[in-house]
Amino acid sequence: DIQMTQSPSSLSASVGDRVTITCRASQGISTYLAWFQQKPGKAPESLIHAASSLQSGVPSKFSGSGSGTDFTLTISSLQPEDFATYYCQQYNTFPYTFGQGTKLEIK
Amino acid sequence: EVQLVESGGGLVQPGGSLRLSCAASGFIFSTYDMHWVRQATGEGLEWVSYIGTMGDTHYSGSVKGRFTISRENAENSLYLQMNSLTAGDTAVYYCARARPGIGGERWYFDYWGQGTLVTVSS
Numbered sequence: 001d002i003q004m005t006q007s008p009s010s011l012s013a014s015v016g017d018r019v020t021i022t023c024r025a026s027q028g029i030s031t032y033l034a035w036f037q038q039k040p041g042k043a044p045e046s047l048i049h050a051a052s053s054l055q056s057g058v059p060s061k062f063s064g065s066g067s068g069t070d071f072t073l074t075i076s077s078l079q080p081e082d083f084a085t086y087y088c089q090q091y092n093t094f095p096y097t098f099g100q101g102t103k104l105e106i107k
Numbered sequence: 108e109v110q111l112v113e114s115g116g117g118l119v120q121p122g123g124s125l126r127l128s129c130a131a132s133g134f135i136f137s138t139y140d141m142h143w144v145r146q147a148t149g150e151g152l153e154w155v156s157y158i159g160t161m162g163d164t165h166y167s168g169s170v171k172g173r174f175t176i177s178r179e180n181a182e183n184s185l186y187l188q189m190n191s192l193t194a195g196d197t198a199v200y201y202c203a204r205a206r207p208g209i210g211g212e213r214w215y216f217d218y219w220g221q222g223t224l225v226t227v228s229s
Contacts, residue, residue: 001168032213036152043201043222044144044152049215050208087152091205091213094165096142096154 002026002090006099012107017078021102023071023088031067032092038101039084047086048073080106109133109218111202116223123192123227129185129202129220137180140205140214143187145198146222155200156187169195192227199224 003026013019023033031051036044046055048064051071061076075082083106088099115127129141143155156176157165164176175188185202199222205214 032208032215034215036216038152043219045219046215046217049217055217089152089154089216091215094157095167096157098152098154101151 001095002029002093002097004088004090004097004099006086006088006102008102009100010103010105012105013078014107015078015080018074018076019078019104021073021075021086021088021104023066023073023099025069025071025090028068029090029092032090033064033066033071034089034091035062035064035073036087036089037084038087044087075104078104109204111204111218111220113200113202113220113223116200116225118226118228119192120229121193121227124188124190125192125225127187127189127200127202127223127225129187131183131185131204134204136178136183141176141178141185142203142205142216143176143185144201144203144219145196145225146201147198150198153198157205158185189225192225194227197225197227 005024007022033051035048038044052064063074085101085103087101110132112130119125140159142157145153158176173191177186201222202220203216204218206217207214
Protein backbone atom coordinates (compact mmCIF):
# COMPACT_ATOMS: atom_id res chain seq x y z
CA ASP A 1 0.00 0.00 0.00
CA ILE A 2 1.11 3.57 -0.63
CA GLN A 3 1.77 5.44 2.60
CA MET A 4 0.96 9.14 2.78
CA THR A 5 2.82 11.21 5.34
CA GLN A 6 1.73 14.74 6.18
CA SER A 7 3.77 17.34 7.99
CA PRO A 8 3.35 18.96 10.31
CA SER A 9 0.74 17.01 12.29
CA SER A 10 -0.40 20.25 13.87
CA LEU A 11 0.18 23.88 13.11
CA SER A 12 -0.60 27.10 14.97
CA ALA A 13 -1.11 30.23 12.94
CA SER A 14 -2.76 33.63 13.16
CA VAL A 15 -5.57 35.18 11.13
CA GLY A 16 -4.01 36.66 8.02
CA ASP A 17 -1.07 34.26 7.93
CA ARG A 18 -0.06 32.09 4.99
CA VAL A 19 0.60 28.43 5.77
CA THR A 20 1.90 25.42 3.88
CA ILE A 21 1.21 21.75 4.60
CA THR A 22 3.32 19.03 3.05
CA CYS A 23 2.28 15.54 1.95
CA ARG A 24 4.74 12.86 0.87
CA ALA A 25 3.84 9.59 -0.85
CA SER A 26 5.90 6.44 -0.30
CA GLN A 27 6.02 5.93 -4.06
CA GLY A 28 5.24 8.01 -7.10
CA ILE A 29 1.59 8.85 -7.68
CA SER A 30 1.91 11.30 -10.59
CA THR A 31 -0.55 14.07 -9.73
CA TYR A 32 -3.32 11.83 -8.39
CA LEU A 33 -3.41 13.67 -5.10
CA ALA A 34 -6.40 15.28 -3.39
CA TRP A 35 -6.78 17.56 -0.39
CA PHE A 36 -9.75 17.66 1.98
CA GLN A 37 -10.81 19.98 4.79
CA GLN A 38 -12.68 18.72 7.82
CA LYS A 39 -14.17 20.78 10.61
CA PRO A 40 -15.07 19.25 13.99
CA GLY A 41 -18.20 17.13 13.85
CA LYS A 42 -18.58 17.63 10.10
CA ALA A 43 -17.97 15.53 7.02
CA PRO A 44 -14.84 16.18 4.99
CA GLU A 45 -15.08 18.60 2.10
CA SER A 46 -13.12 18.29 -1.11
CA LEU A 47 -10.72 21.15 -1.80
CA ILE A 48 -8.27 20.12 -4.49
CA HIS A 49 -7.83 17.23 -6.92
CA ALA A 50 -5.11 16.38 -9.40
CA ALA A 51 -2.65 18.01 -7.01
CA SER A 52 -3.48 21.55 -8.04
CA SER A 53 -7.03 21.78 -9.42
CA LEU A 54 -9.52 23.55 -7.17
CA GLN A 55 -12.89 21.92 -6.66
CA SER A 56 -15.78 24.03 -7.85
CA GLY A 57 -16.62 26.74 -5.33
CA VAL A 58 -13.35 26.53 -3.41
CA PRO A 59 -11.77 29.97 -2.98
CA SER A 60 -8.49 30.74 -4.70
CA LYS A 61 -6.79 31.28 -1.35
CA PHE A 62 -6.25 27.52 -1.44
CA SER A 63 -3.59 26.24 -3.79
CA GLY A 64 -1.84 22.93 -4.32
CA SER A 65 1.29 21.84 -6.07
CA GLY A 66 3.56 18.88 -6.61
CA SER A 67 3.89 15.67 -8.52
CA GLY A 68 5.48 12.30 -8.03
CA THR A 69 5.99 11.95 -4.29
CA ASP A 70 6.02 15.47 -2.86
CA PHE A 71 3.03 17.76 -2.60
CA THR A 72 2.00 20.94 -0.82
CA LEU A 73 -1.21 22.68 0.16
CA THR A 74 -0.91 26.41 0.73
CA ILE A 75 -3.58 28.55 2.35
CA SER A 76 -3.14 32.28 2.11
CA SER A 77 -4.63 34.99 4.28
CA LEU A 78 -6.05 32.66 6.93
CA GLN A 79 -9.54 33.42 8.13
CA PRO A 80 -11.28 31.96 11.20
CA GLU A 81 -13.25 29.50 9.02
CA ASP A 82 -10.01 28.00 7.68
CA PHE A 83 -8.98 26.56 11.02
CA ALA A 84 -9.70 22.87 10.56
CA THR A 85 -7.97 19.56 9.89
CA TYR A 86 -6.60 18.94 6.41
CA TYR A 87 -6.00 15.55 4.81
CA CYS A 88 -4.21 14.51 1.66
CA GLN A 89 -5.23 11.39 -0.25
CA GLN A 90 -3.67 9.45 -3.09
CA TYR A 91 -6.04 8.03 -5.67
CA ASN A 92 -3.45 6.62 -8.02
CA THR A 93 -3.69 3.05 -6.79
CA PHE A 94 -6.08 0.95 -4.75
CA PRO A 95 -6.23 0.87 -1.79
CA TYR A 96 -6.63 4.62 -1.73
CA THR A 97 -4.82 6.04 1.29
CA PHE A 98 -5.02 9.22 3.33
CA GLY A 99 -2.40 11.14 5.23
CA GLN A 100 -2.79 11.25 8.99
CA GLY A 101 -4.09 14.80 8.91
CA THR A 102 -2.79 18.26 9.82
CA LYS A 103 -4.70 20.17 12.48
CA LEU A 104 -4.54 23.90 11.84
CA GLU A 105 -5.20 25.84 15.01
CA ILE A 106 -5.51 29.51 15.85
CA LYS A 107 -2.46 30.94 17.62
CA GLU B 108 -28.11 19.82 -5.68
CA VAL B 109 -26.02 16.72 -5.05
CA GLN B 110 -27.01 14.97 -1.84
CA LEU B 111 -25.68 11.82 -0.22
CA VAL B 112 -27.49 10.61 2.88
CA GLU B 113 -26.16 7.67 4.84
CA SER B 114 -28.28 5.52 7.15
CA GLY B 115 -28.24 2.17 8.89
CA GLY B 116 -25.65 2.84 11.56
CA GLY B 117 -26.16 1.84 15.16
CA LEU B 118 -24.96 -0.35 17.99
CA VAL B 119 -24.06 -3.94 17.13
CA GLN B 120 -22.36 -6.69 19.11
CA PRO B 121 -18.96 -8.04 18.15
CA GLY B 122 -19.36 -10.68 15.48
CA GLY B 123 -22.60 -9.13 14.31
CA SER B 124 -23.64 -7.66 10.99
CA LEU B 125 -24.96 -4.35 9.77
CA ARG B 126 -25.97 -2.95 6.40
CA LEU B 127 -25.33 0.69 5.64
CA SER B 128 -27.16 2.60 2.93
CA CYS B 129 -26.36 5.79 1.08
CA ALA B 130 -29.22 7.49 -0.74
CA ALA B 131 -28.08 9.63 -3.63
CA SER B 132 -29.96 12.46 -5.29
CA GLY B 133 -29.34 15.44 -7.54
CA PHE B 134 -27.26 13.54 -10.10
CA ILE B 135 -27.35 10.51 -12.37
CA PHE B 136 -26.20 7.95 -9.83
CA SER B 137 -25.44 5.19 -12.31
CA THR B 138 -22.73 7.26 -14.01
CA TYR B 139 -20.56 7.84 -10.95
CA ASP B 140 -18.12 5.71 -9.01
CA MET B 141 -18.84 5.53 -5.29
CA HIS B 142 -16.77 4.94 -2.17
CA TRP B 143 -17.08 4.30 1.53
CA VAL B 144 -14.65 5.99 3.93
CA ARG B 145 -14.65 5.66 7.70
CA GLN B 146 -13.32 7.63 10.63
CA ALA B 147 -12.93 6.38 14.17
CA THR B 148 -13.53 8.96 16.88
CA GLY B 149 -10.57 11.31 17.12
CA GLU B 150 -8.76 9.54 14.30
CA GLY B 151 -8.05 10.19 10.66
CA LEU B 152 -9.85 9.13 7.50
CA GLU B 153 -9.60 5.53 6.32
CA TRP B 154 -10.69 4.47 2.84
CA VAL B 155 -12.87 1.35 3.01
CA SER B 156 -14.31 0.34 -0.34
CA TYR B 157 -15.09 1.33 -3.93
CA ILE B 158 -17.62 0.35 -6.54
CA GLY B 159 -17.41 1.51 -10.12
CA THR B 160 -20.15 2.23 -12.59
CA MET B 161 -19.71 -1.25 -14.03
CA GLY B 162 -19.92 -2.90 -10.62
CA ASP B 163 -16.20 -3.51 -10.19
CA THR B 164 -15.12 -3.39 -6.55
CA HIS B 165 -12.09 -2.86 -4.35
CA TYR B 166 -11.63 -3.15 -0.58
CA SER B 167 -9.11 -2.16 2.04
CA GLY B 168 -7.17 -5.01 3.53
CA SER B 169 -8.79 -4.46 6.91
CA VAL B 170 -12.31 -5.21 5.62
CA LYS B 171 -11.71 -7.53 2.68
CA GLY B 172 -13.67 -10.74 3.07
CA ARG B 173 -15.97 -9.22 5.70
CA PHE B 174 -17.55 -6.23 3.95
CA THR B 175 -19.40 -6.17 0.64
CA ILE B 176 -20.13 -3.01 -1.32
CA SER B 177 -23.02 -2.93 -3.76
CA ARG B 178 -25.20 -0.50 -5.61
CA GLU B 179 -28.74 -0.42 -6.88
CA ASN B 180 -28.86 2.14 -9.65
CA ALA B 181 -32.63 1.90 -10.05
CA GLU B 182 -32.95 3.03 -6.44
CA ASN B 183 -30.06 5.53 -6.53
CA SER B 184 -28.57 3.72 -3.59
CA LEU B 185 -25.19 2.52 -2.40
CA TYR B 186 -24.81 -0.17 0.24
CA LEU B 187 -22.17 -1.60 2.54
CA GLN B 188 -22.87 -5.00 4.06
CA MET B 189 -20.64 -5.42 7.09
CA ASN B 190 -20.18 -8.86 8.65
CA SER B 191 -18.02 -10.26 11.47
CA LEU B 192 -17.78 -6.82 13.01
CA THR B 193 -15.15 -6.05 15.63
CA ALA B 194 -14.52 -3.10 17.92
CA GLY B 195 -11.98 -1.90 15.37
CA ASP B 196 -14.82 -1.25 12.93
CA THR B 197 -16.37 1.36 15.24
CA ALA B 198 -16.40 4.59 13.27
CA VAL B 199 -18.44 7.12 11.36
CA TYR B 200 -18.95 5.78 7.85
CA TYR B 201 -19.14 8.23 4.97
CA CYS B 202 -20.17 7.59 1.41
CA ALA B 203 -18.47 9.70 -1.22
CA ARG B 204 -18.98 10.27 -4.92
CA ALA B 205 -16.12 10.21 -7.40
CA ARG B 206 -15.99 11.86 -10.78
CA PRO B 207 -13.57 11.42 -13.64
CA GLY B 208 -10.50 13.55 -14.01
CA ILE B 209 -9.25 15.00 -17.27
CA GLY B 210 -9.11 12.25 -19.85
CA GLY B 211 -11.35 10.05 -17.73
CA GLU B 212 -8.51 8.64 -15.69
CA ARG B 213 -8.42 8.27 -11.93
CA TRP B 214 -11.74 9.41 -10.59
CA TYR B 215 -11.48 11.79 -7.65
CA PHE B 216 -13.82 12.45 -4.72
CA ASP B 217 -16.06 15.47 -4.99
CA TYR B 218 -19.09 15.07 -2.70
CA TRP B 219 -19.40 13.42 0.71
CA GLY B 220 -22.38 12.44 2.82
CA GLN B 221 -22.77 13.50 6.45
CA GLY B 222 -21.90 10.05 7.81
CA THR B 223 -23.54 7.37 9.94
CA LEU B 224 -22.08 6.08 13.20
CA VAL B 225 -21.41 2.39 13.69
CA THR B 226 -20.58 1.25 17.22
CA VAL B 227 -19.43 -2.31 17.80
CA SER B 228 -19.66 -3.17 21.48
CA SER B 229 -21.06 -5.76 23.82
